[in-house]
Amino acid sequence: MSETPAGGPAHWDAAYAQGAETRSWFQAEAAPSLRLIEAAGADPAAPLLDAGGGASKLVDALLAQGFADITVADLSPAAMAISRKRLGAAAAKVTWIEADLARWTPPRRYALWHDRAAFHFLTDDAAQEGYLAALRAGTLPGAAVIIAAFAPDGPERCSGLPVRRWSPQDLAARIGPPFALEHAEAEIHRTPAGGEQRFAWTLLRRQG
Template sequence: MASVATPDPGAYWDRVYATRAPDEVSWFQRDPRLSLSMIDATGAGPDEPVIDIGGGASTLVDALLAAGHRAVTVLDISDKALVAARTRLGARAERVAWIVADVTRWRPDASYAVWHDRAAFHFLTDAGDRTAYLAALRTALRPRGAAIIAAFAADGPERCSGLPVRRYSPDMLAGEIGPEFRLIETADEDHVTPAGVRQHFMFCRFRRD
Protein backbone atom coordinates (compact mmCIF):
# COMPACT_ATOMS: atom_id res chain seq x y z
CA MET A 1 0.00 0.00 0.00
CA ALA A 2 1.00 3.62 -0.45
CA SER A 3 2.94 5.49 2.22
CA VAL A 4 1.56 8.25 4.43
CA ALA A 5 2.95 10.76 1.93
CA THR A 6 0.38 9.61 -0.61
CA PRO A 7 -0.98 12.65 -2.44
CA ASP A 8 -4.52 11.38 -1.99
CA PRO A 9 -5.08 10.09 1.54
CA GLY A 10 -8.83 9.90 0.90
CA ALA A 11 -8.24 7.36 -1.87
CA TYR A 12 -5.87 5.44 0.42
CA TRP A 13 -8.52 5.10 3.11
CA ASP A 14 -11.24 4.34 0.57
CA ARG A 15 -9.09 1.41 -0.59
CA VAL A 16 -8.71 0.22 3.00
CA TYR A 17 -12.48 0.24 3.48
CA ALA A 18 -13.09 -1.30 0.04
CA THR A 19 -10.85 -4.28 0.77
CA ARG A 20 -11.87 -5.11 4.35
CA ALA A 21 -15.23 -5.38 6.06
CA PRO A 22 -15.76 -2.84 8.88
CA ASP A 23 -15.60 -5.59 11.52
CA GLU A 24 -12.33 -6.98 10.10
CA VAL A 25 -10.18 -3.86 10.38
CA SER A 26 -7.64 -3.90 13.22
CA TRP A 27 -9.27 -0.98 15.08
CA PHE A 28 -12.77 -2.50 15.09
CA GLN A 29 -14.59 -2.40 18.42
CA ARG A 30 -18.00 -3.96 18.87
CA ASP A 31 -18.55 -1.97 22.04
CA PRO A 32 -16.78 1.44 22.21
CA ARG A 33 -17.48 1.66 25.94
CA LEU A 34 -14.49 3.79 26.97
CA SER A 35 -15.31 6.43 24.34
CA LEU A 36 -18.93 6.41 25.41
CA SER A 37 -18.12 6.67 29.12
CA MET A 38 -15.74 9.59 28.48
CA ILE A 39 -18.41 11.34 26.40
CA ASP A 40 -20.91 10.72 29.25
CA ALA A 41 -18.40 12.16 31.72
CA THR A 42 -18.39 15.48 29.83
CA GLY A 43 -22.00 15.92 30.94
CA ALA A 44 -23.07 16.81 27.38
CA GLY A 45 -26.85 16.64 27.11
CA PRO A 46 -28.73 14.86 24.33
CA ASP A 47 -29.04 18.00 22.20
CA GLU A 48 -25.48 19.18 22.60
CA PRO A 49 -23.51 18.58 19.40
CA VAL A 50 -20.97 15.78 19.43
CA ILE A 51 -18.56 15.15 16.54
CA ASP A 52 -16.56 11.97 15.93
CA ILE A 53 -13.44 12.93 13.98
CA GLY A 54 -12.12 10.14 11.76
CA GLY A 55 -15.12 8.15 12.93
CA GLY A 56 -14.94 5.86 9.90
CA ALA A 57 -17.36 2.97 10.22
CA SER A 58 -17.09 2.95 14.02
CA THR A 59 -20.07 1.75 16.05
CA LEU A 60 -19.69 4.77 18.35
CA VAL A 61 -22.41 6.57 16.38
CA ASP A 62 -24.81 3.66 17.00
CA ALA A 63 -24.01 3.81 20.72
CA LEU A 64 -24.50 7.58 20.87
CA LEU A 65 -27.88 7.35 19.16
CA ALA A 66 -28.90 4.51 21.48
CA ALA A 67 -27.86 6.67 24.45
CA GLY A 68 -30.25 9.37 23.24
CA HIS A 69 -27.86 11.83 21.58
CA ARG A 70 -29.72 13.81 18.94
CA ALA A 71 -26.95 16.01 17.49
CA VAL A 72 -24.27 13.62 16.29
CA THR A 73 -21.86 14.32 13.42
CA VAL A 74 -19.34 11.85 11.98
CA LEU A 75 -16.46 13.22 9.89
CA ASP A 76 -14.09 11.04 7.91
CA ILE A 77 -11.79 11.40 4.94
CA SER A 78 -13.21 8.19 3.46
CA ASP A 79 -16.60 8.31 1.81
CA LYS A 80 -16.58 4.49 1.73
CA ALA A 81 -16.23 4.32 5.51
CA LEU A 82 -19.21 6.60 6.02
CA VAL A 83 -21.29 4.66 3.47
CA ALA A 84 -20.59 1.49 5.48
CA ALA A 85 -21.73 3.21 8.69
CA ARG A 86 -24.85 4.61 7.06
CA THR A 87 -25.73 1.25 5.55
CA ARG A 88 -25.41 -0.44 8.93
CA LEU A 89 -27.60 2.21 10.59
CA GLY A 90 -30.32 2.13 7.92
CA ALA A 91 -33.07 4.67 8.68
CA ARG A 92 -31.20 5.81 11.84
CA ALA A 93 -28.50 7.28 9.56
CA GLU A 94 -30.87 10.15 8.79
CA ARG A 95 -30.52 11.32 12.38
CA VAL A 96 -26.77 11.86 11.91
CA ALA A 97 -24.80 14.57 10.03
CA TRP A 98 -22.10 13.04 7.81
CA ILE A 99 -19.08 15.00 6.60
CA VAL A 100 -16.54 13.66 4.12
CA ALA A 101 -13.44 15.78 4.72
CA ASP A 102 -9.76 15.71 5.52
CA VAL A 103 -9.77 17.17 9.04
CA THR A 104 -6.50 19.00 8.29
CA ARG A 105 -8.25 20.95 5.50
CA TRP A 106 -11.71 21.16 6.98
CA ARG A 107 -13.24 24.56 7.69
CA PRO A 108 -15.86 23.92 10.42
CA ASP A 109 -19.07 25.91 10.08
CA ALA A 110 -20.74 24.66 13.26
CA SER A 111 -19.67 24.50 16.85
CA TYR A 112 -19.54 21.38 18.96
CA ALA A 113 -19.71 20.61 22.66
CA VAL A 114 -17.69 17.40 22.30
CA TRP A 115 -14.90 16.51 19.87
CA HIS A 116 -14.04 12.80 19.91
CA ASP A 117 -11.20 11.20 17.97
CA ARG A 118 -10.08 7.61 18.33
CA ALA A 119 -7.06 6.79 16.21
CA ALA A 120 -7.14 9.58 13.62
CA PHE A 121 -4.85 12.24 15.16
CA HIS A 122 -2.09 9.69 15.66
CA PHE A 123 -1.68 9.38 11.86
CA LEU A 124 -0.57 13.01 11.66
CA THR A 125 3.19 12.59 11.59
CA ASP A 126 3.69 15.94 9.86
CA ALA A 127 3.84 18.94 12.22
CA GLY A 128 1.98 21.15 9.73
CA ASP A 129 -0.88 18.65 9.61
CA ARG A 130 -1.08 18.61 13.40
CA THR A 131 -1.18 22.41 13.46
CA ALA A 132 -4.01 22.37 10.91
CA TYR A 133 -5.90 19.71 12.90
CA LEU A 134 -5.59 21.75 16.10
CA ALA A 135 -6.75 24.89 14.27
CA ALA A 136 -9.88 23.00 13.17
CA LEU A 137 -10.38 21.81 16.77
CA ARG A 138 -10.13 25.37 18.10
CA THR A 139 -12.56 26.66 15.48
CA ALA A 140 -15.07 23.86 15.99
CA LEU A 141 -15.09 23.43 19.76
CA ARG A 142 -17.20 25.65 22.00
CA PRO A 143 -15.69 27.40 25.00
CA ARG A 144 -15.72 24.86 27.84
CA GLY A 145 -16.23 22.09 25.30
CA ALA A 146 -14.56 18.70 25.67
CA ALA A 147 -11.92 17.14 23.45
CA ILE A 148 -11.43 13.38 23.79
CA ILE A 149 -8.47 12.07 21.85
CA ALA A 150 -7.35 8.44 21.83
CA ALA A 151 -4.07 7.40 20.26
CA PHE A 152 -1.62 4.55 20.43
CA ALA A 153 0.22 4.78 23.74
CA ALA A 154 3.97 5.35 23.99
CA ASP A 155 4.49 1.57 23.96
CA GLY A 156 1.78 0.91 21.37
CA PRO A 157 2.31 -0.20 17.76
CA GLU A 158 4.43 1.94 15.46
CA ARG A 159 2.08 1.48 12.52
CA CYS A 160 -1.65 1.25 11.91
CA SER A 161 -3.34 0.16 8.71
CA GLY A 162 0.01 0.19 6.88
CA LEU A 163 0.83 3.77 7.91
CA PRO A 164 3.33 5.09 10.47
CA VAL A 165 1.79 6.69 13.53
CA ARG A 166 2.95 8.98 16.30
CA ARG A 167 2.56 7.40 19.75
CA TYR A 168 1.56 9.48 22.74
CA SER A 169 1.73 9.70 26.50
CA PRO A 170 -0.91 11.94 28.11
CA ASP A 171 1.78 14.57 28.83
CA MET A 172 2.92 14.57 25.22
CA LEU A 173 -0.63 14.97 23.96
CA ALA A 174 -1.36 17.70 26.50
CA GLY A 175 1.76 19.55 25.30
CA GLU A 176 0.60 19.18 21.71
CA ILE A 177 -2.95 20.39 22.26
CA GLY A 178 -1.79 23.44 24.21
CA PRO A 179 -2.44 25.30 27.45
CA GLU A 180 -5.96 26.43 26.60
CA PHE A 181 -7.04 22.81 27.19
CA ARG A 182 -7.02 21.32 30.68
CA LEU A 183 -6.37 17.59 31.01
CA ILE A 184 -9.28 16.21 33.05
CA GLU A 185 -9.01 12.46 32.68
CA THR A 186 -6.78 9.82 31.15
CA ALA A 187 -7.37 6.12 30.62
CA ASP A 188 -5.53 3.17 29.15
CA GLU A 189 -7.08 0.55 26.97
CA ASP A 190 -5.66 -2.69 25.69
CA HIS A 191 -7.53 -3.03 22.44
CA VAL A 192 -7.66 -6.55 21.03
CA THR A 193 -7.84 -6.57 17.24
CA PRO A 194 -10.12 -9.02 15.39
CA ALA A 195 -6.92 -11.05 14.72
CA GLY A 196 -6.29 -11.26 18.50
CA VAL A 197 -3.37 -8.79 18.71
CA ARG A 198 -3.19 -6.45 21.73
CA GLN A 199 -2.71 -2.75 21.04
CA HIS A 200 -2.11 -0.29 23.86
CA PHE A 201 -4.16 2.90 23.52
CA MET A 202 -4.27 5.94 25.76
CA PHE A 203 -7.32 8.17 25.98
CA CYS A 204 -7.27 11.78 27.17
CA ARG A 205 -10.22 13.97 28.00
CA PHE A 206 -9.55 17.71 27.92
CA ARG A 207 -11.73 20.65 28.77
CA ARG A 208 -11.32 23.89 26.93
CA ASP A 209 -11.03 26.88 29.25
Protein backbone atom coordinates in the same frame (compact mmCIF):
# COMPACT_ATOMS: atom_id res chain seq x y z
CA MET B 1 -8.78 15.51 -2.81
CA SER B 2 -4.99 15.25 -2.68
CA GLU B 3 -2.93 12.80 -0.69
CA THR B 4 -2.46 13.65 2.98
CA PRO B 5 -0.07 12.46 5.71
CA ALA B 6 -2.81 10.05 6.79
CA GLY B 7 -3.11 8.55 3.32
CA GLY B 8 -5.65 9.68 0.75
CA PRO B 9 -9.31 8.71 0.58
CA ALA B 10 -8.48 5.88 -1.84
CA HIS B 11 -6.17 4.29 0.74
CA TRP B 12 -8.88 4.26 3.38
CA ASP B 13 -11.67 3.28 1.00
CA ALA B 14 -9.60 0.22 0.07
CA ALA B 15 -8.98 -0.62 3.73
CA TYR B 16 -12.68 -0.48 4.54
CA ALA B 17 -13.59 -2.53 1.47
CA GLN B 18 -11.74 -5.53 2.93
CA GLY B 19 -14.25 -5.97 5.75
CA ALA B 20 -14.45 -5.22 9.45
CA GLU B 21 -12.50 -8.28 10.59
CA THR B 22 -9.43 -7.17 8.62
CA ARG B 23 -9.26 -3.77 10.35
CA SER B 24 -7.13 -3.92 13.49
CA TRP B 25 -8.91 -0.93 15.03
CA PHE B 26 -12.40 -2.43 14.69
CA GLN B 27 -14.55 -2.42 17.84
CA ALA B 28 -17.81 -4.31 18.13
CA GLU B 29 -18.72 -1.82 20.86
CA ALA B 30 -17.21 1.62 21.49
CA ALA B 31 -17.08 1.08 25.25
CA PRO B 32 -14.12 3.37 26.18
CA SER B 33 -15.56 6.21 24.11
CA LEU B 34 -18.98 5.90 25.67
CA ARG B 35 -17.53 5.78 29.19
CA LEU B 36 -15.53 8.96 28.66
CA ILE B 37 -18.40 10.74 26.93
CA GLU B 38 -20.47 10.00 30.04
CA ALA B 39 -17.62 11.11 32.31
CA ALA B 40 -17.42 14.37 30.38
CA GLY B 41 -21.03 15.11 31.29
CA ALA B 42 -22.09 15.39 27.66
CA ASP B 43 -25.56 16.83 27.09
CA PRO B 44 -27.45 14.63 24.58
CA ALA B 45 -29.04 17.74 23.10
CA ALA B 46 -25.70 19.51 22.52
CA PRO B 47 -23.70 19.21 19.27
CA LEU B 48 -21.21 16.33 19.21
CA LEU B 49 -18.55 15.58 16.59
CA ASP B 50 -17.01 12.17 15.96
CA ALA B 51 -13.81 13.18 14.14
CA GLY B 52 -12.59 10.33 11.97
CA GLY B 53 -15.69 8.36 12.96
CA GLY B 54 -15.96 6.54 9.64
CA ALA B 55 -17.56 3.14 10.11
CA SER B 56 -17.38 3.25 13.93
CA LYS B 57 -20.38 1.92 15.82
CA LEU B 58 -20.16 4.80 18.28
CA VAL B 59 -22.83 6.68 16.37
CA ASP B 60 -25.26 3.77 16.79
CA ALA B 61 -24.83 3.82 20.55
CA LEU B 62 -25.13 7.60 20.77
CA LEU B 63 -28.39 7.57 18.82
CA ALA B 64 -29.69 4.80 21.09
CA GLN B 65 -28.84 6.98 24.11
CA GLY B 66 -30.83 9.89 22.71
CA PHE B 67 -28.05 12.10 21.34
CA ALA B 68 -29.81 14.32 18.84
CA ASP B 69 -27.11 16.47 17.22
CA ILE B 70 -24.33 14.19 15.93
CA THR B 71 -21.84 14.92 13.17
CA VAL B 72 -19.44 12.32 11.77
CA ALA B 73 -16.47 13.64 9.78
CA ASP B 74 -14.12 11.29 7.96
CA LEU B 75 -11.68 11.24 5.07
CA SER B 76 -13.22 8.06 3.61
CA PRO B 77 -16.64 8.20 1.96
CA ALA B 78 -16.65 4.38 1.89
CA ALA B 79 -16.32 4.25 5.67
CA MET B 80 -19.27 6.55 6.20
CA ALA B 81 -21.29 4.61 3.63
CA ILE B 82 -20.84 1.51 5.80
CA SER B 83 -22.27 3.38 8.78
CA ARG B 84 -25.15 4.85 6.81
CA LYS B 85 -26.09 1.43 5.45
CA ARG B 86 -25.89 -0.10 8.92
CA LEU B 87 -28.05 2.64 10.46
CA GLY B 88 -30.70 2.55 7.74
CA ALA B 89 -33.33 5.26 8.17
CA ALA B 90 -31.63 6.49 11.36
CA ALA B 91 -28.68 7.71 9.25
CA ALA B 92 -30.79 10.72 8.31
CA LYS B 93 -30.52 11.89 11.94
CA VAL B 94 -26.75 12.30 11.55
CA THR B 95 -24.73 14.92 9.66
CA TRP B 96 -22.05 13.26 7.51
CA ILE B 97 -19.05 15.28 6.34
CA GLU B 98 -16.23 14.08 4.07
CA ALA B 99 -13.23 15.96 5.41
CA ASP B 100 -9.47 15.87 5.73
CA LEU B 101 -9.21 16.83 9.40
CA ALA B 102 -5.78 18.38 8.85
CA ARG B 103 -7.21 20.79 6.28
CA TRP B 104 -10.75 21.30 7.51
CA THR B 105 -12.69 24.35 8.57
CA PRO B 106 -15.59 23.12 10.73
CA PRO B 107 -18.94 24.60 9.71
CA ARG B 108 -19.97 25.08 13.34
CA ARG B 109 -18.73 24.62 16.90
CA TYR B 110 -19.30 21.52 19.00
CA ALA B 111 -19.76 20.89 22.72
CA LEU B 112 -17.91 17.59 22.48
CA TRP B 113 -15.15 16.58 20.06
CA HIS B 114 -14.34 12.86 19.95
CA ASP B 115 -11.45 11.28 18.07
CA ARG B 116 -10.47 7.64 18.41
CA ALA B 117 -7.32 6.96 16.40
CA ALA B 118 -7.35 9.75 13.80
CA PHE B 119 -4.87 12.24 15.27
CA HIS B 120 -2.07 9.70 15.63
CA PHE B 121 -1.87 9.35 11.82
CA LEU B 122 -0.77 12.98 11.60
CA THR B 123 2.97 12.54 11.94
CA ASP B 124 4.27 15.93 10.79
CA ASP B 125 3.93 19.32 12.45
CA ALA B 126 2.01 20.96 9.58
CA ALA B 127 -0.72 18.31 9.58
CA GLN B 128 -1.01 18.45 13.35
CA GLU B 129 -1.28 22.24 13.27
CA GLY B 130 -4.04 22.00 10.69
CA TYR B 131 -5.98 19.59 12.88
CA LEU B 132 -5.48 21.74 15.98
CA ALA B 133 -6.66 24.82 14.10
CA ALA B 134 -9.85 22.92 13.26
CA LEU B 135 -10.16 21.83 16.89
CA ARG B 136 -9.88 25.39 18.16
CA ALA B 137 -12.29 26.71 15.54
CA GLY B 138 -14.76 23.88 16.04
CA THR B 139 -15.26 23.77 19.82
CA LEU B 140 -17.45 25.82 22.12
CA PRO B 141 -16.31 27.35 25.43
CA GLY B 142 -16.27 24.57 28.02
CA ALA B 143 -16.26 21.87 25.32
CA ALA B 144 -14.97 18.40 26.16
CA VAL B 145 -12.32 16.93 23.87
CA ILE B 146 -11.74 13.17 23.91
CA ILE B 147 -8.77 11.90 21.90
CA ALA B 148 -7.39 8.37 21.84
CA ALA B 149 -4.03 7.68 20.22
CA PHE B 150 -1.55 4.84 20.24
CA ALA B 151 0.41 4.90 23.49
CA PRO B 152 4.23 5.10 23.63
CA ASP B 153 4.31 1.30 23.78
CA GLY B 154 1.65 0.92 21.08
CA PRO B 155 2.07 0.07 17.38
CA GLU B 156 4.44 2.12 15.23
CA ARG B 157 2.30 1.56 12.13
CA CYS B 158 -1.36 0.93 11.32
CA SER B 159 -3.06 0.14 8.02
CA GLY B 160 0.30 0.33 6.30
CA LEU B 161 0.99 3.87 7.51
CA PRO B 162 3.32 5.27 10.18
CA VAL B 163 1.78 6.77 13.30
CA ARG B 164 2.88 9.16 16.02
CA ARG B 165 2.56 7.62 19.49
CA TRP B 166 1.57 9.79 22.45
CA SER B 167 1.42 9.74 26.21
CA PRO B 168 -1.60 11.64 27.58
CA GLN B 169 0.68 14.32 29.02
CA ASP B 170 2.58 14.80 25.75
CA LEU B 171 -0.65 14.89 23.78
CA ALA B 172 -2.16 17.46 26.14
CA ALA B 173 0.99 19.57 25.81
CA ARG B 174 0.87 19.32 22.01
CA ILE B 175 -2.76 20.40 21.93
CA GLY B 176 -2.07 23.22 24.35
CA PRO B 177 -4.25 26.15 25.43
CA PRO B 178 -7.09 26.76 25.67
CA PHE B 179 -7.44 23.03 26.42
CA ALA B 180 -6.48 21.51 29.77
CA LEU B 181 -6.08 17.82 30.62
CA GLU B 182 -8.91 16.63 32.86
CA HIS B 183 -8.51 12.84 32.79
CA ALA B 184 -6.24 10.20 31.25
CA GLU B 185 -6.36 6.43 31.06
CA ALA B 186 -4.82 3.47 29.25
CA GLU B 187 -6.55 0.84 27.16
CA ILE B 188 -5.41 -2.46 25.70
CA HIS B 189 -7.51 -2.91 22.56
CA ARG B 190 -7.99 -6.47 21.38
CA THR B 191 -7.89 -6.61 17.58
CA PRO B 192 -10.16 -8.91 15.54
CA ALA B 193 -7.09 -11.09 14.88
CA GLY B 194 -6.48 -11.48 18.63
CA GLY B 195 -3.55 -9.08 18.95
CA GLU B 196 -3.12 -6.17 21.33
CA GLN B 197 -2.92 -2.44 20.66
CA ARG B 198 -2.13 -0.09 23.52
CA PHE B 199 -4.01 3.21 23.46
CA ALA B 200 -3.73 6.34 25.58
CA TRP B 201 -7.00 8.19 26.17
CA THR B 202 -7.23 11.86 27.08
CA LEU B 203 -10.18 13.94 28.18
CA LEU B 204 -9.49 17.66 27.90
CA ARG B 205 -11.69 20.67 28.64
CA ARG B 206 -11.71 23.94 26.75
CA GLN B 207 -11.06 26.77 29.17
CA GLY B 208 -13.17 29.59 27.73
